[in-house]
Amino acid sequence: MSGGILRGGGRLSLSDCELRASAAKSMRYELLPCTDWRGCGRCASDLAEKLRKTRVHKRITVTLGNDSYSESTVLVQTVSSGKAPGSCHSYLSNLFHVILADKCDALLLRHLCSKFGHDRLSVVELLTGTFTFVELVGYILNARESFLELLSVVVVTRCVLEQILRGHCTTMGKQKLELAEVNSLPYEEFIKRFGGAVEHGALVAGAVWSRRPFTSIDKLCAAFMDFLDKLPIEGKEGVIRLYPDLAGHLAHSGSLTAESTQEHKAAGLDTLTSEERATMAELNERYKTKFGFPFVICARENKKEAIINGLEVRIGNHASAEVETGLGEVKKICDLRLRDIVTDSTPKL
Numbered sequence: 001m002s003g004g005i006l007r008g009g010g011r012l013s014l015s016d017c018e019l020r021a022s023a024a025k026s027m028r029y030e031l032l033p034c035t036d037w038r039g040c041g042r043c044a045s046d047l048a049e050k051l052r053k054t055r056v057h058k059r060i061t062v063t064l065g066n067d068s069y070s071e072s073t074v075l076v077q078t079v080s081s082g083k084a085p086g087s088c089h090s091y092l093s094n095l096f097h098v099i100l101a102d103k104c105d106a107l108l109l110r111h112l113c114s115k116f117g118h119d120r121l122s123v124v125e126l127l128t129g130t131f132t133f134v135e136l137v138g139y140i141l142n143a144r145e146s147f148l149e150l151l152s153v154v155v156v157t158r159c160v161l162e163q164i165l166r167g168h169c170t171t172m173g174k175q176k177l178e179l180a181e182v183n184s185l186p187y188e189e190f191i192k193r194f195g196g197a198v199e200h201g202a203l204v205a206g207a208v209w210s211r212r213p214f215t216s217i218d219k220l221c222a223a224f225m226d227f228l229d230k231l232p233i234e235g236k237e238g239v240i241r242l243y244p245d246l247a248g249h250l251a252h253s254g255s256l257t258a259e260s261t262q263e264h265k266a267a268g269l270d271t272l273t274s275e276e277r278a279t280m281a282e283l284n285e286r287y288k289t290k291f292g293f294p295f296v297i298c299a300r301e302n303k304k305e306a307i308i309n310g311l312e313v314r315i316g317n318h319a320s321a322e323v324e325t326g327l328g329e330v331k332k333i334c335d336l337r338l339r340d341i342v343t344d345s346t347p348k349l
Ligand SMILES: NC(=O)N[C@H]1NC(=O)NC1=O
Pocket: 199, 243, 244, 245, 246, 259, 260, 263, 264, 294, 295, 296, 297, 298, 299, 300, 333
């Protein structure tokens, strides 16, 4: 979900039946019996009424934007068409009170908006996939901590659900995979789960699938590393080019993959001062002009100061050394991402 992105292409055409069937099969949540909700104030009372009549409580976590929510989170995903300024807030608080009073012990209401502002997002934009979730406008009640012990109730709007089912955003409803599960995945599923281990790396995952069965998570990681190491120089450069600039325009517009978004955050790149941002932009450009690929560094292993310093130092390297250094960082990023997906059952001494 870059910030976790919901990106798609074209209009979605899943019918209600298809949605229900595939939701029931592959996800563990129910679809609200609400087919025409536009998320705007106009039909708030209609939705509230439907919610009141619907028993919806499933355990799932949805990752959207920069955040993911644990299984005990109560999440209502809302969007707003915002015809009238301020309508979102009154709409959301109405909804909140209706539901809270009636059926839930507690509720986290998360409101999504476009990068352009609170009231600019419409469901149409969401369905055509032209926007990205970039920002959390705020929580009703403004106290995030107070939401940590919530019941497992999830209400996912139809459009978000469609996006999830189409694989355009991630759900964390599933546990980490056990190795046996990894080994039994058909290649389509394997690519779905591991295609992001190398950024936009479906091809890498598709190739690594041939190396099953993996006898340990280390062997799985090694298969990815081996593939990367064996690439010709143009292939290595090509892989490096799949990565977004750190704190670059994709980050700025909220268009990073979910993985990159979290990595940026871990390094503190979401809190750069304007001076630091300008320095990074300038160094990134110089680096790309010199080498023809972006500066890549494992953000989870570095803080922003180390990243800026790394840029300054590595810009002086020879191109061939930089390909190897960049690829080494790609491998570190990949290793960490793989360990996020798969349970490590290696006995610890
Ligand atoms: N340019 C670059 O290093 N990008 C990345 N690094 C990282 O840890 N995640 C990225 O997307």
